[in-house]
Amino acid sequence: MGVGLRIGLINLGGNLGSVRKWLRAGGMDPEDVETPEGLMSFDLIVMPGSGNADAHMQRLSQSGVGESIRDFARSNGKVLGICLGAQLMFEESEETSRNLLGLLPGKVTRIPGESGGQRTGWAPLEAWSHRKLPVRERFFFNHSYSFRLQTSRPDSQSAVFRDASLGLESLVVGEQFLAAQFHPEKSQIAGVIFREFVIDWVRGQ
Amino acid sequence: MSRLIACLPVIDGMVVKSYSYQSLRPSISLGVALDALDSWLVDEIVVVDVSRQPGLSARTLRVLTDQPLLTPLSYGGGVRGLDEILKLHEAGVERFVLEHLAFEDLHAVEDLASEVGSQALIASVPCRVEGPTVMCAPTGRTVGRPAVSFLAELEREGLFSEYLIIDEKAEGQLGAFDFGIPQGLNGGRARSLIWFGGIDESAARSLAQLNVTAAIAIGNRVFESENPFLSMRGQ
Numbered sequence: 001m002g003v004g005l006r007i008g009l010i011n012l013g014g015n016l017g018s019v020r021k022w023l024r025a026g027g028m029d030p031e032d033v034e035t036p037e038g039l040m041s042f043d044l045i046v047m048p049g050s051g052n053a054d055a056h057m058q059r060l061s062q063s064g065v066g067e068s069i070r071d072f073a074r075s076n077g078k079v080l081g082i083c084l085g086a087q088l089m090f091e092e093s094e095e096t097s098r099n100l101l102g103l104l105p106g107k108v109t110r111i112p113g114e115s116g117g118q119r120t121g122w123a124p125l126e127a128w129s130h131r132k133l134p135v136r137e138r139f140f141f142n143h144s145y146s147f148r149l150q151t152s153r154p155d156s157q158s159a160v161f162r163d164a165s166l167g168l169e170s171l172v173v174g175e176q177f178l179a180a181q182f183h184p185e186k187s188q189i190a191g192v193i194f195r196e197f198v199i200d201w202v203r204g205q
Numbered sequence: 206m207s208r209l210i211a212c213l214p215v216i217d218g219m220v221v222k223s224y225s226y227q228s229l230r231p232s233i234s235l236g237v238a239l240d241a242l243d244s245w246l247v248d249e250i251v252v253v254d255v256s257r258q259p260g261l262s263a264r265t266l267r268v269l270t271d272q273p274l275l276t277p278l279s280y281g282g283g284v285r286g287l288d289e290i291l292k293l294h295e296a297g298v299e300r301f302v303l304e305h306l307a308f309e310d311l312h313a314v315e316d317l318a319s320e321v322g323s324q325a326l327i328a329s330v331p332c333r334v335e336g337p338t339v340m341c342a343p344t345g346r347t348v349g350r351p352a353v354s355f356l357a358e359l360e361r362e363g364l365f366s367e368y369l370i371i372d373e374k375a376e377g378q379l380g381a382f383d384f385g386i387p388q389g390l391n392g393g394r395a396r397s398l399i400w401f402g403g404i405d406e407s408a409a410r411s412l413a414q415l416n417v418t419a420a421i422a423i424g425n426r427v428f429e430s431e432n433p434f435l436s437m438r439g440q
Contacts, residue, residue, distance in 0.1 A: 014321065017295040021273050050299065051322040084322075118324060118366050120397070120419065121208060122248060140277050142299065142324055144366075186277040186299060188246055 003027040003199055008042035012085060014050035022185035026195040036068035044078050044202050045069060047085030054096035056088060066101060073103050078202055079177050086179035087147050095145050103177055106150040118144040123165035130197045137190035139182035147179060207413040208248035208420035212401055213238055214255040218264035223255060223377050233428045235268045243276045254282030261289055269296040281329055287320055302369055304329035308343045311362055318364045328365040331373040332386050339389030356395035367397040367419050375403030379426055382408045387415060
């Protein structure tokens with residue numbers, strides 16, 4: 001028996017297969033979205049992603065899916081972004097001159113040089129809990145850029161959680177948007193817990 | 206902290222036991238191996254097709270597609286272009302280990318990086334110590350080039366996120382890893398190195414202390430140790 005949610009999976013290439021398997025293992029049956037039509041009928045839009053922000057934003061613009069995602073958000077639809085998908089939810093990025101989706105205020109910048117300009121590895125989140133229990137399990141990260149929520153803006157009513165390794169913003173939790181810099185679909189136990197969190201969050205629990 | 210990676214040499218959906226990539230014999234089903242490693246919470250799994258056949262094995266691809274893996278998965282062997290990468294991505298592979306392209310066609314690597322991101326690319330660099338120099342060459346080639354300058358060139362290009370340094374002589378021989386390789390690469394430009402080839406626990410602890418170490422890869426011996434028939438046959 002499924003969890004009774006309609007999930008739209010934006011096809012940005014990259015880790016689509018892994019995210020699809022992760023969602024299905026949690027009782028969800030995501031539908032691939034490659035055209036602008038029909039987005040409004042979903043309970044949740046998931047934006048996975050790995051690769052190049054410029055190429056992905058170009059595809060989202062040319063296909064019209066990008067504007068449909070903005071419309072979906074304006075109608076109070078819920079959006080989960082994963083890794084590059086999470087970065088595209090912000091306003092601008094050092095990786096591309098194109099405007100991003102602008103769902104969240106803030107920008108995406110290159111990871112600081114002392115980290116080698118990229119991170120592949122595991123880290124838990126600081127002070128993140130689920131169902132009132134602290135979650136100390138590690139998440140898997142693989143990225144060169146990192147988002148930063150502009151918390152001074154009135155449209156930034158979200159909680160921000162950093163990773164316990166580099167101290168970078170790694171999870172933004174708002175009423176309408178979830179931006180996860182890590183890959184929950186490859187984060188073993190932490191990813192399973194996060195999946196339950198996503199289901200609760202969509203249901204408003 | 207250095208990551209621990211399980212490296213599985215495979216041929217057509219079967220994990221094989223390999224000795225310096227010369228002697229190969231069947232070991233365990235890839236699906237069973239992936240299940241076990243996923244449960245054992247290794248940091249990452251690398252599947253390497255050692256068949257030396259072009260393209261992807263349909264059986265291996267099917268196993269990867271059907272496996273609900275929760276552990277990061279990388280793949281190497283026979284990846285020549287975007288077509289293979291897209292199929293592997295769909296099957297749940299996150300990163301790709303490139304060897305011949307890294308040595309022979311950086312323009313092709315650049316095209317792949319523009320599509321999937323350099324974060325998704327790992328360069329495979331088989332190495333051996335020759336006199337005072339660490340040399341490197343793609344598998345099967347005897348004429349090499351100095352590894353320090355080769356890695357510096359790749360680092361300048363910025364097309365790879367990490368480098369898989371393989372002690373090709375020690376591969377398959379527990380405890381045989383040659384520390385002349387990290388010593389010879391010391392001070393080079395490349396920073397994110399994954400070590401592989403004959404690494405035992407003691408060698409792993411030493412390698413983990415190096416600033417350049419991103420990860421340590423261990424081969425197929427873990428499943429071999431669970432097969433009692435091998436010792437009965439004197440293998």
